[in-house]
Amino acid sequence: MTDNLPAAPKPALTTAQQQHVLNIIRRAAKAEIMPRFRSLASSDIASKSRPDDLVTAADTAAETMITRALQTAFPSALVVGEEAVAADPTLLTKIAEAPLAFIIDPVDGTWNFAHELAVFGVILAATQFGRPVFGLIYDPVADDWAIADSDSSARLERATGTSRTLHAAIGKPVEKLAGYIPLNLFAHHLRPKVAAALPSFARSHTLRCSAHEYRMIAQGHTDFLLTATLHPWDHAAGALICARAGAHVEMLEGGEYSAGRHEGHLLVAPDKATWNRLQKIFSFLLE
Structure with missing residues (x-):
């Protein structure tokens, strides 16, 4: 019944x-x-x-x-x-x-x-x-x-x-990851620490376009994405699309993304294990 x-x-x-x-x-x-x-x-x-x-x-x-x-x-x-x-x-x-x-x-x-x-x-x-x-x-x-x-x-x-x-990429070691990190959009006092983390990865850059960065993540062509800002017009659609493509989408400090949030950093990774490794690298952003 x-x-x-x-x-x-x-x-x-x-x-x-x-x-x-x-x-x-x-x-x-x-x-x-x-x-x-x-x-x-x-x-x-x-x-x-x-x-x-x-x-x-x-x-x-x-x-x-x-x-x-x-x-x-x-x-x-x-x-x-x-x-x-x-x-x-x-x-x-x-x-x-x-x-x-x-x-x-x-x-x-x-x-x-x-x-x-x-x-x-x-x-x-x-x-x-x-x-x-x-x-x-x-x-x-x-x-x-x-x-x-x-x-x-x-x-x-x-x-x-x-x-x-669409299917996000599979997890892999940090040194084999390619990701989007908008260095110039971080606060000036954070840029040296963000820049120091970049050699950890196989490749890090930006397309100056959230639309195509999220599409590349969702298609599995790029592994991860870290945001410097939380403008909802940049991230709300991409966060959902990547999650529905199998990626792990979570705020760097933990918790689900919401378009009502205006502070913090969103981290998108192929899976939870890879997300955890990336979160440790960027944990200084939580200090």
């Missing part, structure tokens, strides 16, 4: 809703991002918090289009875009309490985009009270996307209709 069993929880977004969100992202990329790629005027590019923290006309136009479409489709949801937060930082405080929030990075890898490098993407996450429940990382150049929700495996899908399940 199963009559007294609780009903299985419904997914945050139905399959049809996920497809609609994907269509919104693809339309925005086609209308507002790709026509500006390698066609930006100097007046289309501005700096924000520092000279290499850029925003372009593509960022603002795409975010406006995506936000409007999401608010129409999900009128009760909170929509938080990177550029909107730049104008109103209090939006960040609402994520942890929102039953459904959409978090958008309209052009992740803006520095690359502005310098005509084809390493950028669109990131969207849906969260429930800060917990990522849907993640989408779209590559407008290739017209393909990494996607996952809290009930399914991560997949790489293409406009051609093909799809394959």
Whole structure:
């Protein structure tokens, strides 16, 4: 008898809703991002918090289009875009309490985009009270996307209709690991210690693009990732996609990642044993 069993929880977004969100992202990329790629005027590019923290006309136009479409489709949801937060930082405080929030990075890898490098993407996450429940990382150049929700495996899908399940790398000794470590984004007083740890690995670098770094982790092409900041538009979708690809995703100090957290460091590794070895190396960040 199963009559007294609780009903299985419904997914945050139905399959049809996920497809609609994907269509919104693809339309925005086609209308507002790709026509500006390698066609930006100097007046289309501005700096924000520092000279290499850029925003372009593509960022603002795409975010406006995506936000409007999401608010129409999900009128009760909170929509938080990177550029909107730049104008109103209090939006960040609402994520942890929102039953459904959409978090958008309209052009992740803006520095690359502005310098005509084809390493950028669109990131969207849906969260429930800060917990990522849907993640989408779209590559407008290739017209393909990494996607996952809290009930399914991560997949790489293409406009051609093909799809394959994503698998993170297998664990290995520290000296054989390759990872992404954004040295320049750590606080100045931490950079010498972070830099001193880099020779421990086979390779460490950055793509200046969280979208493609998380995609590379989820595809098993790179082993680990350590964040310097916790901007939710950079990490919420990727954390879920990598976890659903089999990676171990945990805050450096322990505990699950939440888009409602704004301090600390997220560490993504192939498995718990490898994560533990990496956590020991970077434990100075917890002091």
